[in-house]
Amino acid sequence: MIGFIGSVFSPWYAWSGRRDPANHSCINVVTYGPGGRFTMTDRGRSALRQSRDALQVGPSRMAWVGGTLVIDIDEISAPPIISRVQGQIRLTPSAVTSVEAMLTPSASHIWRPFAPSARIEVDLTQGHSWTGHGYFDANFGTAALEADFKRWTWGRYPRSHGGTTCFYDGLRADGSPLALGLDISADGEATEIVPPPLTKLSRTNWGIARDTRCDAGARPRQTMAMLDAPFYSRSVVQTTIDGDTVQGVHEALDLGRFRSPIVKGMLACRVPRRANWQFDQAD
Template sequence: MSADGRQGLTIIAFIGSVFSPYYAWDAAQDPFAHCAMNVVLYGERANRFAMTERGARHLARDAHSIAIGPSAMEWDGSGLTIRIDERCAPVPHAVRGTVRLRPQGLTAGPFTLDDQGLHRWWPMAPSSHVEVALDAPALSWSGTGYFDTNDGDGRLEDAFARWTWCRADLQDGAAILYDVAHRDGGGRNLSLSFAADGTRRDIRPPLPAPLPPTRLWRMPRETRSDDGRAAVLRTFEDTPFYSRSLLAATLDGQPVRAVHESLSLDRFRNPLVRLMLPFRMPRVLG
């Protein structure tokens, strides 16, 4: 998010695009055949969504970098540089420019999200400084951000029924909530607070806080906060199985603005939902 709260950006590099209908329909289940650089821009001047899926010949990677088609990420030991050159769908707007992320500190290691340890999540840099310089659309801003990694040994929809996640800046660091409902019952509730240098701190588990469903697709939303209250300031994404929102809440004793996501893997499994996805997620053959 930008420092003034008016612009937002999400970038995800996928090897094995977990929300890809093409991957779900592929009998070979080869993750390297389903790669994508997802770039989503939110703001008062421009909104963009780009997620073009590409095959293995469009992927290059080593210990410090990954390139998927014309876009790439590179880690230099102290920061991440992301060079974006993507095109939206179905309206072919360009998204092109450079993003630099500098973590204030790194955390100790990953968390497992399921009882079998098949799905792992590492909030590597909960507090980072971000500089955005885009040529298309013409936008430049700075703010705070977050850098994490996910990897797994099975389909998300086989392991989980749904989850909610949110992250908020604190005066010194960040708070992250991750609530996962397992497919076979039970779940995992993570209430995390990190100092700016990545040191984990104890946090009292916040209380459940109801949220209204999204307007278009009626996606259920819920979160947690110190006083059991939260408000939706803006809905960034309203899709049949996923929502992303900006919330006002209280965490770790502080009023915060949190980026929140709600995912329904029950909805994602619906064949009709998967048939809708290629309109926003085209695929380059080969």
């Protein structure tokens, strides 16, 4: 799940000229497998409430309670299966890092891997109830993604030593590469590393080119498809890092595709706009 202030993948935000981020806020929840749902309702500023420890957008809310991020979900999924998605997610970091990584030289895009290693408890409708390994990060930006990037890939891989290795790779709009590797221990200590070679993955069903970092001579592969869209892919990928065979979440984003008016029109069918939602009404 993702909380947005200025919903970067919302066509409504793009069509508005991105002048008022608070007027395009969203709690995006996606579940996979049998009973999987996709929710991404673009809501106006009347639906947004913020405090130091909490973010609420419409009927859904996330807040720090002690050392746990408690996320209460009450959303409606997009077509083709329209239904309520309700429940709670609890994420407890093993540690919180102080890392702030600039993705562009001008710092127009910043990545904060707050908690690359965490325990997560999920209890949602449609039968999604489980516990396991989770993470919490954030991106901040002062420019449109497509203004500064042509494409990017990101991967987060839990390691056998108890920490997490993350890779951010991309091609900026000016043609310069983004190549960032971080090794973060279970206690939150972060070390920038020289990434292993960038190695191709198979293209998605929509033809998006993908790659990730992998030891020389080894081959990364997708082990589970999660979200497959015309401009975006999320999947579970197996790769090898310093001889350690690992599996983690991988994302690929094609900003050339995202610029397309056709793609934005398609997105509008999956991302409804609720401009005047009020806290005294049902969703």
